[in-house]
Each structure stands twice: as structure tokens, then as C-alpha cells.
Amino acid sequence: MQFPLSRAVAPSLEWRDSCPSTNADLVRRAEGLGDLAVLATDDQTAGRGRLDRVWSAPPGASLAVSVFVALEGGAGDPASGGPRALLGWLPLLAGTAMATAARRLGVPSAGVKWPNDVLVDGRKLCGVLTELTPHGVVIGAGLNTAMTREQLPVLTATSLHLEGAALEGETPSELLDRALAAYLDELTGLIGEWRAATGPAALRARVEPLLQTAGRAVRVDRPGLPPLMGTADGLADDGSLRVHPAEGDALTVSAGDVTHLRYE
Structure with missing residues (x-):
């Protein structure tokens, strides 16, 4: 070709x-x-x-x-x-x-x-x-x-x-x-x-602007940790994902499988 x-x-x-x-x-x-x-x-x-x-x-x-x-x-x-x-x-x-x-x-x-x-x-x-x-x-x-x-x-x-x-x-x-x-x-x-x-x-x-994960309800499956449920609210300075659970402070996820729980 x-x-x-x-x-x-x-x-x-x-x-x-x-x-x-x-x-x-x-x-x-x-x-x-x-x-x-x-x-x-x-x-x-x-x-x-x-x-x-x-x-x-x-x-x-x-x-x-x-x-x-x-x-x-x-x-x-x-x-x-x-x-x-x-x-x-x-x-x-x-x-x-x-x-x-x-x-x-x-x-x-x-x-x-x-x-x-x-x-x-x-x-x-x-x-x-x-x-x-x-x-x-x-x-x-x-x-x-x-x-x-x-x-x-x-x-x-x-x-x-x-x-x-x-x-x-x-x-x-x-x-x-x-x-x-x-x-x-x-x-x-x-x-x-x-x-x-x-x-x-x-x-x-x-x-x-192209990140469809931002603002979504998500489930994050992390190695060796229980699943994290919450709302993705943007990116940290190193490109990690910030997730705000239903209770508690926002967490930063650097590795994991993300599932979008709903699509608008």
C-alpha cells in the first residue's frame, strides 16, 4: 500500500x-x-x-x-x-x-x-x-x-x-x-x-473538551482495591482522574478500569 x-x-x-x-x-x-x-x-x-x-x-x-x-x-x-x-x-x-x-x-x-x-x-x-x-x-x-x-x-x-x-x-x-x-x-x-x-x-x-468521562457517574475498578463509585470531575495535574464519591473527599485515580454508568 x-x-x-x-x-x-x-x-x-x-x-x-x-x-x-x-x-x-x-x-x-x-x-x-x-x-x-x-x-x-x-x-x-x-x-x-x-x-x-x-x-x-x-x-x-x-x-x-x-x-x-x-x-x-x-x-x-x-x-x-x-x-x-x-x-x-x-x-x-x-x-x-x-x-x-x-x-x-x-x-x-x-x-x-x-x-x-x-x-x-x-x-x-x-x-x-x-x-x-x-x-x-x-x-x-x-x-x-x-x-x-x-x-x-x-x-x-x-x-x-x-x-x-x-x-x-x-x-x-x-x-x-x-x-x-x-x-x-x-x-x-x-x-x-x-x-x-x-x-x-x-x-x-x-x-x-473531548473527555466524555468528566461529569459522569462512574465505577472505577482499581488493582487490589474495592470498586470506587462516584462522579468524575476532571483531571489532576498529572493526568489522573479525580473522582468524587457520594460521601467523603474527592480521590485521584492513576490506574483503573472506568465504566460510565450512564450516557446523556
């Missing part, structure tokens, strides 16, 4: 007809990668989501794309300041980039579910997985592109095809190129803003 739109945005794009895991491949090769190197495929055979969940899709029906974000001097300690202190925002920025790209493709209700999903009216369109290496961060995204209703892994998923994003007469490959180009364009811009940020305010302003 040629991908003229995507290569115009990301000249370092590497396309594979099939790949076990785009994230695992870039993590393995991180030391020798250039900044913003991209690896993508529409046939990922051993994909992973958060908490090592399996991520699979029929060949040609989805996009798996990973981007390497170099950190000057290596990944280092997040407490050392600069972009490293804002690493927790990268999954949210990637989700924001994909949600904005979906809107550009004609899916106006696409938004972000904390910390790393893109939803359309409560249905999952895309998931994001970031991995820190000694040399930088790998941002992976799995986007349902041409999936039919019968091909969806769960009833609560959706695809660009089902949301009407394909243009009349457009082939699945052309839709994939448009989607990949739009995502890489948005992500590159947001990574630039992340690198220039001196604090969380500018990043919060980019993410929160």
Missing part, C-alpha cells in the same frame, strides 16, 4: 502487511529509532491492550499504529521535570488526537474515555496503549476501520465504517489512509504542544 496522505504527514512511516504487535516491535527496536517513527498494519496478529488483554481483529478491518516519541537523554525519571513530568498525559493526548481525527472524518460525537479509549455514543472505536522504554515512549492505537457489525469483537464496539465515515466509492484502503493521516497529523501537533508545555494547564485545555 502506498498511503500518500499518511506519508505526506509522516515520512518515516513503515507499513507491514502483517505484524504480531506494532508496539512490541517498536519497543524492541527503540534504541535505534528516530523521533516520531511510525509502524502500522491492518493485520495485527498478537496485539495487546491495557493489562495485557488480547486485542484482535479480522485482517483488513482495523488499523494498528505505533509511534515512537523520543525523550532527550532517555526516558529518565518523570520527577526530573520537563516533558518527563507530564508523561501521564500522553495516553490522553493520543486519545484526543484519535477522537479529533474521527471528527474530521465525519464522526462528530467521538470523544475520549479516561484514560485511553475513544468512544462514539458509548461504543468503543479505538484503544490506546503507551509503553515507556529507556529511550522514549511508544504510543500504540488500535482503530476499528472497516469492521462490519458481524465482525465487531463485542456489541459495545463500533467502527468508522459503521459510523458512516467512508466516502462514497471509497475503498477500505483509502479510508484507512485518510484515517491514519488525520490521526498522525493531530498526534504530531499534540506531541509538539506536550514538549513545549511548562505545566498541565495547556494540556488539560486540549483534552478536557
Whole structure:
């Protein structure tokens, strides 16, 4: 595949007809990668989501794309300041980039579910997985592109095809190129803003308008802790989710699975 739109945005794009895991491949090769190197495929055979969940899709029906974000001097300690202190925002920025790209493709209700999903009216369109290496961060995204209703892994998923994003007469490959180009364009811009940020305010302003979790009643399943029920009321300075339970003070959640308990 040629991908003229995507290569115009990301000249370092590497396309594979099939790949076990785009994230695992870039993590393995991180030391020798250039900044913003991209690896993508529409046939990922051993994909992973958060908490090592399996991520699979029929060949040609989805996009798996990973981007390497170099950190000057290596990944280092997040407490050392600069972009490293804002690493927790990268999954949210990637989700924001994909949600904005979906809107550009004609899916106006696409938004972000904390910390790393893109939803359309409560249905999952895309998931994001970031991995820190000694040399930088790998941002992976799995986007349902041409999936039919019968091909969806769960009833609560959706695809660009089902949301009407394909243009009349457009082939699945052309839709994939448009989607990949739009995502890489948005992500590159947001990574630039992340690198220039001196604090969380500018990043919060980019993410929160598309954050569908804010203001929702949520259940948060946290590792080793009882479920937390409450209302999500925004993002902390490190990108964590603030949840206000029915009784007591607000809590900050840095890791957990969030369920939206209602949709408006």
C-alpha cells in the first residue's frame, strides 16, 4: 500500500502487511529509532491492550499504529521535570488526537474515555496503549476501520465504517489512509504542544473538551482495591482522574478500569 496522505504527514512511516504487535516491535527496536517513527498494519496478529488483554481483529478491518516519541537523554525519571513530568498525559493526548481525527472524518460525537479509549455514543472505536522504554515512549492505537457489525469483537464496539465515515466509492484502503493521516497529523501537533508545555494547564485545555468521562457517574475498578463509585470531575495535574464519591473527599485515580454508568 502506498498511503500518500499518511506519508505526506509522516515520512518515516513503515507499513507491514502483517505484524504480531506494532508496539512490541517498536519497543524492541527503540534504541535505534528516530523521533516520531511510525509502524502500522491492518493485520495485527498478537496485539495487546491495557493489562495485557488480547486485542484482535479480522485482517483488513482495523488499523494498528505505533509511534515512537523520543525523550532527550532517555526516558529518565518523570520527577526530573520537563516533558518527563507530564508523561501521564500522553495516553490522553493520543486519545484526543484519535477522537479529533474521527471528527474530521465525519464522526462528530467521538470523544475520549479516561484514560485511553475513544468512544462514539458509548461504543468503543479505538484503544490506546503507551509503553515507556529507556529511550522514549511508544504510543500504540488500535482503530476499528472497516469492521462490519458481524465482525465487531463485542456489541459495545463500533467502527468508522459503521459510523458512516467512508466516502462514497471509497475503498477500505483509502479510508484507512485518510484515517491514519488525520490521526498522525493531530498526534504530531499534540506531541509538539506536550514538549513545549511548562505545566498541565495547556494540556488539560486540549483534552478536557473531548473527555466524555468528566461529569459522569462512574465505577472505577482499581488493582487490589474495592470498586470506587462516584462522579468524575476532571483531571489532576498529572493526568489522573479525580473522582468524587457520594460521601467523603474527592480521590485521584492513576490506574483503573472506568465504566460510565450512564450516557446523556
